[in-house]
Amino acid sequence: MARILQCGRFELSLDRPLIMGVLNVTPDSFSDGGRYTEVDQALAHARQLIAEGVDILDVGGESTRPGSEAVNGKDELARLQPVLEALRDTGIPLSVDTCKPDVMRGVLELDVDMINDIAGFEDQASIQAVADKPCALCVMHMKGEPRTMQHKPHYDDVVAEVREFLRQRTDRLLRAGVAATRIVQDPGFGFGKTAAHNYTLLRRLPELYFDDYPWLVGVSRKTMIGHVTGREPQDRLAGSLAAALAGVDAGAAIVRVHDVAATRDAVAVWQAVKQGVSE
Numbered sequence: 001m002a003r004i005l006q007c008g009r010f011e012l013s014l015d016r017p018l019i020m021g022v023l024n025v026t027p028d029s030f031s032d033g034g035r036y037t038e039v040d041q042a043l044a045h046a047r048q049l050i051a052e053g054v055d056i057l058d059v060g061g062e063s064t065r066p067g068s069e070a071v072n073g074k075d076e077l078a079r080l081q082p083v084l085e086a087l088r089d090t091g092i093p094l095s096v097d098t099c100k101p102d103v104m105r106g107v108l109e110l111d112v113d114m115i116n117d118i119a120g121f122e123d124q125a126s127i128q129a130v131a132d133k134p135c136a137l138c139v140m141h142m143k144g145e146p147r148t149m150q151h152k153p154h155y156d157d158v159v160a161e162v163r164e165f166l167r168q169r170t171d172r173l174l175r176a177g178v179a180a181t182r183i184v185q186d187p188g189f190g191f192g193k194t195a196a197h198n199y200t201l202l203r204r205l206p207e208l209y210f211d212d213y214p215w216l217v218g219v220s221r222k223t224m225i226g227h228v229t230g231r232e233p234q235d236r237l238a239g240s241l242a243a244a245l246a247g248v249d250a251g252a253a254i255v256r257v258h259d260v261a262a263t264r265d266a267v268a269v270w271q272a273v274k275q276g277v278s279e
Contacts, residue, residue: 219243
């Protein structure tokens with residue numbers, strides 16, 4: 001039986017890895033902050049990602065890079081609203097990267113199909129905002145909060161602790177009436193983790209899996225790539241592709257990336273190796 005993710009207005013088949021494209025409408029994101037703050041710029045980039053074959057667009061109105069400062073919900077929603085309104089009829093599922101219940105409620109009125117919460121639906125108000133909606137929910141692990149999360153994070157067993165965290169947060173959603181077919185898991189690469197923690201999680205990704213939930217891997221251009229390659233964010237494409245393919249090979253259902261076309265090509269070749277091609 002085919003695996004399906006209930007994603008708002010869409011039912012997404014998980015028979016192949018899906019590519020989630022990043023669209024940051026923020027002035028201070030770590031890789032592309034300030035490039036798409038104007039609505040016309042954001043929409044032009046969204047159209048480019050769609051042309052490159054993106055499966056889901058993930059729109060963010062608040063930077064969550066290490067050391068970032070929080071934005072109030074009113075300002076975050078003001079950044080998101082005109083972009084989401086313009087993209088709602090593109091035929092591409094829309095995800096919003098937010099941890100604020102008021103922002104969740106606001107964007108769900110605009111037909112957003114997924115809520116991607118870096119706080120893993122920690123806030124009961126967040127659960128209440130999404131429980132009776134059809135949107136997909138990405139439950140991410142984060143240790144601490146963005147402003148301080150990279151200040152010497154420690155785990156006794158990073159795999160066991162991330163797995164248990166996500167299981168507990170998922171159980172809370174299920175008890176609130178959320179269907180299991182709406183839930184995606186994300187280990188939270190770079191969110192309160194050292195490079196060693198990140199690569200341990202990526203290497204041991206199958207040990208995190210439970211109850212057949214789909215998993216999202218978001219490693220694109222992150223510090224963990226620069227830690228190995230020594231390159232700045234804009235020059236981390238090759239390393240990002242290698243990490244994304246490692247995630248896909250370990251069973252990830254969704255990869256969240258900045259470089260859609262290159263990732264799509266890499267995944268297509270990986271699939272050809274795994275499954276063969278017609279003559």
